[in-house]
Amino acid sequence: MGKTQRTPPSSPKQGIEPADHNPIEQQQSYVTNRPNKRQALSNHGNIISTVFANLPVTQQDVREIVTDIVQTQMAFFLTQMNENFSKTFNKELSSLKNEIENVRSSMDFMNEKFEDAMRGQATLVKEMEEIKTQNEILKGTQNSRMNNVEVQCVLESKNENLNTIIIQIAKTVGCSLTEENITHCTRVAKNDKTNTRPRAIIAQLSSIRLRDTFLAAAITFNKLNKENKLNSSHIGIAGEKKPIYIMEHLSPANKSLHAAARIKSKELGYKYVWTRNGRIFMRKSDNTPYIVVKDTDFLNKLQ
Template sequence: MPVCSGCTVELGEKKLFCKQCKGFYDLSCANVLEKDYNKFTLDEKTCWICAFCKSKNRKGGDNSNTPVRSSSALKPTEEDRAAHVTLRSRDRQRGLSGPPPPADHDVGHTGCVRIEELKDLIAKEIKENLNSSMIGIISTKLEPQLKNIREELADYSQAMKFFNEKFEEMVIRQGEYIDKVKTLEKDNQFLRDHVEKLNQRLKQIEDNARSANVEIQCLPENRSENLVSTVQQLGNVVKCPLNSSDILYCSRVAKMNTDSNRPRNVIVKLSSPMQRDTLLAACIKFNKSNQNDKLNTSHLGIAVDKKAPVYICEHLSPETKSLHAAARLKARELNYKFVWVRKNRVFMRKTEASDYVLIRNIEFLSKLT
């Protein structure tokens, strides 16, 4: 805070600045009444000169209105002492020692003002002279922009409120959907287990329905063929005679692959599973006994240009047939020597001395090493 150049007391809000000596004065040192100060205009305050500076500008007259200076501001210099002070002989001998000259940053009210003080002065003058009219003008200019800003903020606030409501709704719905998904997963797992059980039951029913069936593969087709007589001839060849009462059903079935050139298979339903197993065992024994002349078309009395082998096997379900085909490919890959089917189940064996392996499904087969 600046101090009065006259009495060196810290100044208040009401003060005057001398444009000539660059010093501040309170009203008492400036010899100005408060009511007169309140009537001063901005130009009068800016152009005001203290009484001390006015007295220096005069050529004569009285200096009774000169304000009281502080001792530091009115200290005489060496030149003033030399010009106006008569020195005694003892003073002349030892010399007159005076105070050191002030430093540049201590240049007071009769010298230059520091930049920091000047900035403070300008800021205070602007603050003191910013009257209500200027504030009104600024408010008038800024009010439309402020109004637009307030309206936009209100719109943003409304939009954020709307988004928050929607977000809360989405959170609630997401929780509901998660519960529904969990319920559906449980239902799905239950249905999977139930379908698996039904598949097992259906497979068991199919196996029971096919338990007395025999499938004859690669038997040549003929329009005038008698399949029952052919089956009886087959029984006689393998030394397992069959009567007409032992054969309950005999017919060809459609091809699974219509592009295949092989003849349609023949399905024979015998009187019992035991009769079926007896016929299959007799066919296996016949083929083992006749390695160079296994069961073929010539044994069944079918006239063809070239003898063709005829295969007798169990009547398998489509699922078991696919598993049997995959097992044959896997056996070729892993060098397994034996692959066979017994009672609608697929078995594999690597050598004569090794144990057999029951192939339950494709997953089990893929893990086989």
């Protein structure tokens, strides 16, 4: 039998594509379709998966994604840092405000106390000025009495001559005194109208030295004549003997203080009380030092 010659299947002609083959579609199948719009950074948790799902991506795409992530994280970090800073700053500021208020309260308190102290000081200064003025007046008053002697308990008579009485007393105690030595002599009014004692005689002598001599002579006379101290009989007054006292002419304030000192001396057993140039002295015994009586408070504290 002769060989049957098989005819090879016909193939398309070279350069001719099959009818069902579309070159444009084939080309499009190899191109990665990018989304029309990149996802918001609020969903950047899915960015990686989205990137891989839409490969390939360009370097520019990666740069933009990283930039957005960095910016978002930086914005978040700055926000947190600002919030923390604000909290810390407000806390410190509140504490500082409290401290300032405390300091202000303390300053107000101190200022009030300072104002009170200043007012108190002004009052004290005013009182001191008044005391100083009164002291100057008293000093001037006492200085005007420096030449004077005061004679107490001399009976009054209608036709009495006071100069003669003073000269007779001076002669009795051993002090030489003349009419020329007496500048002025008078009786003074009583502070207490109910007091039955005679009014005191004030004799102003020509000098302080003469006054001191007269006073010293009277003290010496009484020491030497303890049983017959100066009295009314020594100046020629008949009747019962009445003691006569010679002393400095003290201001009313010093006279009151002198009287209080004599009372206190009897209470405490002090032996001597005397005055000298307007000052009052006390001594408990011959062997103790003398003390100066400054005021009634001093006497009240004396023991």
